[in-house]
Amino acid sequence: MTTSRPSLRKLIAFAIAAGALVPAPYATAGSKRFDVGSPAYRQECGSCHVPFPPALLSAPSWRAVMQGLPTHFGTDASVDPVPRAEIAAFLESHAGTRDTSEYGKPLLRLSRTTWFAKEHRKHVAPPVLARPEVKSIANCAACHPGAEQGRYDERDIRIPGGGAK
Amino acid sequence: MRLLSLALAFATLPALAATPADLQTGYAAQARSANPAFAGFSADRGRTFFTATHGREWSCATCHGATPTAPGKHATTGKTIAPLAPAANAQRLASPDKAEKWFRRNCLDVAGRECTASEKGDVIAYLLTLK
Numbered sequence: 001m002t003t004s005r006p007s008l009r010k011l012i013a014f015a016i017a018a019g020a021l022v023p024a025p026y027a028t029a030g031s032k033r034f035d036v037g038s039p040a041y042r043q044e045c046g047s048c049h050v051p052f053p054p055a056l057l058s059a060p061s062w063r064a065v066m067q068g069l070p071t072h073f074g075t076d077a078s079v080d081p082v083p084r085a086e087i088a089a090f091l092e093s094h095a096g097t098r099d100t101s102e103y104g105k106p107l108l109r110l111s112r113t114t115w116f117a118k119e120h121r122k123h124v125a126p127p128v129l130a131r132p133e134v135k136s137i138a139n140c141a142a143c144h145p146g147a148e149q150g151r152y153d154e155r156d157i158r159i160p161g162g163g164a165k
Numbered sequence: 166m167r168l169l170s171l172a173l174a175f176a177t178l179p180a181l182a183a184t185p186a187d188l189q190t191g192y193a194a195q196a197r198s199a200n201p202a203f204a205g206f207s208a209d210r211g212r213t214f215f216t217a218t219h220g221r222e223w224s225c226a227t228c229h230g231a232t233p234t235a236p237g238k239h240a241t242t243g244k245t246i247a248p249l250a251p252a253a254n255a256q257r258l259a260s261p262d263k264a265e266k267w268f269r270r271n272c273l274d275v276a277g278r279e280c281t282a283s284e285k286g287d288v289i290a291y292l293l294t295l296k
Contacts, residue, residue, distance in 0.1 A: 047244075047246075048239050048241075048242055048244060049239070049242040049244050050244060073241075074241070075270070075273075075274055076270060076273055076274075077270070080266075133243075134243065135238075135242075135243030136241060136242050136243045138241070138242040138243070138244075139242055139243035139244060141244065141245070142243060
């Protein structure tokens with residue numbers, strides 16, 4: 001029986017195609033750039049905290065956030081109908097594809113999601129969070145200088161007070 | 166009724182940019198209609214209001230700083246907040262809609278209620294004294 005060996009060219013083409021199927025933003029390990037570009041989103045959802053990348057929560061999670069704006073983590077974050085519609089559309093179209101639910105209910109808190117927790121478990125222990133320059137796991141910009149623009153490149157990370165990378 | 170008087174108070178303002186004085190004019194009109202004995206805003210009252218707590222954990226100063234010519238910091242998230250004093254930040258108090266939105270949100274956080282037009286005007290008067 002003879003078997004035909006795939007050509008090297010076909011192998012490379014397959015590898016490239018397979019790489020293209022990996023959903024952004026998880027496609028490249030070191031460079032993490034997320035779209036946070038909606039003006040209404042930056043305006044209404046980027047004042048009290050950085051505009052969190054929509055890609056880090058699923059669409060059901062974002063819908064739950066938008067439903068619960070009057071009691072948004074202890075404050076009333078209600079938004080007027082016009083910007084609200086723009087924000088909802090932006091979140092829906094840029095939501096992540098990973099499941100961010102727990103026990104069947106969509107999570108609202110990014111830091112509780114599996115991927116986020118895994119990324120930060122090693123480097124953001126309670127002593128790091130307690131430092132005044134950090135203060136909160138929600139303070140992305142403390143360690144990620146490009147957070148306002150959705151840039152979380154690993155090479156740019158600087159943990160105030162030092163920390164293992 | 167309040168919404169109507171507020172809308173009327175701001176109706177003459179240009180749709181885009183306004184000045185802090187324009188905001189004061191609007192709030193003064195509303196304060197006067199709420200209280201005919203209204204005698205003008207006070208930067209001193211504004212400073213007291215801004216730095217005091219109002220039955221809850223936070224004062225305005227908690228996030229904005231007592232003299233908000235420097236960046237503030239959100240008490241929960243740690244996020245940097247651009248200076249609130251117009252002398253330190255030309256974008257402040259330039260939009261009645263934006264001012265109203267943030268008064269509504271933050272007075273609810275700080276005092277558990279809407280601020281009165283008089284309180285808002287006093288706070289603006291205080292912010293305008295800061296260099």
